[in-house]
Amino acid sequence: MEHQQRSQARLSPSSDTEDIVALLAPRLAHFAGVARTEHVTRAAQEMNVPQSTLSRAMVRLEQDLGVDLFARRGRTVSLTTAGRTFLASVERALAEIERAAEEVRADADPATGKVAFGFLHTMGAETVPGLLHAFRADHPGVRFSLVQNYGEAMLERLRAGELDLCLTSPVPDAPDLVARRLDEQKLRLVVPADHRLAGRRRIRLAEAAEEMFVTLEPGYGMRRITDDLCQEAGFKPRIAFEGEEAETLRGLVAAGLGVALLPPPAVPRPGVVELTVTAPRAAREIGVAWLDGRPDTPPVAAFKKFLLSRRGHLLPD
Numbered sequence: 131m132e133h134q135q136r137s138q139a140r141l142s143p144s145s146d147t148e149d150i151v152a153l154l155a156p157r158l159a160h161f162a163g164v165a166r167t168e169h170v171t172r173a174a175q176e177m178n179v180p181q182s183t184l185s186r187a188m189v190r191l192e193q194d195l196g197v198d199l200f201a202r203r204g205r206t207v208s209l210t211t212a213g214r215t216f217l218a219s220v221e222r223a224l225a226e227i228e229r230a231a232e233e234v235r236a237d238a239d240p241a242t243g244k245v246a247f248g249f250l251h252t253m254g255a256e257t258v259p260g261l262l263h264a265f266r267a268d269h270p271g272v273r274f275s276l277v278q279n280y281g282e283a284m285l286e287r288l289r290a291g292e293l294d295l296c297l298t299s300p301v302p303d304a305p306d307l308v309a310r311r312l313d314e315q316k317l318r319l320v321v322p323a324d325h326r327l328a329g330r331r332r333i334r335l336a337e338a339a340e341e342m343f344v345t346l347e348p349g350y351g352m353r354r355i356t357d358d359l360c361q362e363a364g365f366k367p368r369i370a371f372e373g374e375e376a377e378t379l380r381g382l383v384a385a386g387l388g389v390a391l392l393p394p395p396a397v398p399r400p401g402v403v404e405l406t407v408t409a410p411r412a413a414r415e416i417g418v419a420w421l422d423g424r425p426d427t428p429p430v431a432a433f434k435k436f437l438l439s440r441r442g443h444l445l446p447d
Contacts, residue, residue: 157191158220160184161199165217170205242271243429248284248296249276250351252376253416255396256446258297265436272429280374281351288421294430295437297444299351301417309419312437313444315393317355317412318404320379322386328403335391335407339365344379344388347372355414356391362410416444 163173164184174181192199199213209217237244249258262274277287281298288296289306301309319338321327327337343360345367346353353372360367370388373379377399379390384401391412394404418437420426426434437444 157187159224160187161191162217162220162224164188164200164207165209165213165220168207168209170207238427238429240428240432241269242273243427244273244275245430245433246275246292246294247277247433248279248287248293248298250281250298251278251374252352252393253297254278257444260446261437261440261444265433269429269432272433280346280349282349285419288419291421291424294426295418295420295434297416297418297437299414299416300355301415302419306422307419308422309417310438310441311415311417312441313416314413315416315445317359317391317393317407317414319407319412320383320390320392320402320404322383322389323401323403324386325389325403327405330405332406332408334409335359335363335412336365336409338389339363341368342370342388343367344371344373344382344390345369346376346379347374350374352376352392352414359391359407359410359412 160173160177160179163177164170167173167176170185170188171181173179174184177184188200195216197212198210199216200207201210236242247258258276266272277284277293277296279287281300281302284293284296284298285302285304285307287293297312299315301311303309319327319333319335321341327333339360343356345356356367371379371382373382376392377395379392380395380399380402382388383390384399391407392404393414418434420434
């Protein structure tokens with residue numbers, strides 16, 4: 131009875147889960163070792179822990195839980211019913227911890243580790259596959275977790291620790307991020323093949339002031355660039371359709387539903403004509419970003435160095 135009263139004073143049912151975990155976690159491996167050998171001295175030798183330390187740890191664990199885990203006969207012990215129930219869960223927990231440790235060590239391995247890499251949809255067809263092909267010529271075992279999304283969503287995932295690096299546009303300017311400009315991509319005014327401007331090769335953006343535009347949704351970098359360029363040209367674009375992917379917008383243009391400012395396609399799209407914009411200067415900067423202060427694993431550091439070495443020739447010719 132006295133044993134139970136002391137235990138209840140140490141760990142009440144109302145204790146927070148985090149407090150319970152912090153209290154019990156350091157003793158779980160010791161408990162599993164004693165349970166496996168059913169002998170305190172032998173377990174202490176196997177785990178290279180003083181016997182007295184191990185004995186006290188087991189007593190303390192029982193006090194914290196408020197139940198007897200072992201039946202003792204000298205230095206030999208056997209599990210009680212409660213001890214066997216607890217051991218099953220402890221072994222699962224320790225196995226999961228071991229699995230997690232192996233996973234993070236594997237992800238950090240210089241030769242076979244993993245990089246979580248985000249990039250814009252418009253870079254997925256040609257630019258990123260080319261980059262990965264070139265990088266893996268010297269790092270053939272490095273693995274990648276690839277995420278395609280628009281710029282703001284990728285920056286959120288950087289901050290959440292879900293991405294190591296991302297290619298985005300515009301190049302972000304935020305106190306918690308590090309960003310480096312890598313290249314510039316010219317934008318074109320895409321018009322239907324039967325459009326009044328389709329016979330042109332070049333155009334001033336102001337000449338499209340009366341056109342209906344198809345654009346990416348607000349929050350996308352290209353949408354912000356489109357709005358800014360049109361404002362610089364002296365007009366606010368009239369939006370007919372908003373989408374989430376550049377090639378879908380090209381399809382809408384081909385269907386005669388509007389015009390669009392877009393980066394060049396990986397493969398020419400039939401049904402549209404792409405005009406060089408002479409004024410204002412129509413281009414977007416592409417940069418790589420990462421979270422400031424976060425240490426890099428060796429594979430992430432290697433890929434970051436590779437991307438920075440591509441400054442000025444990131445994009446395919």
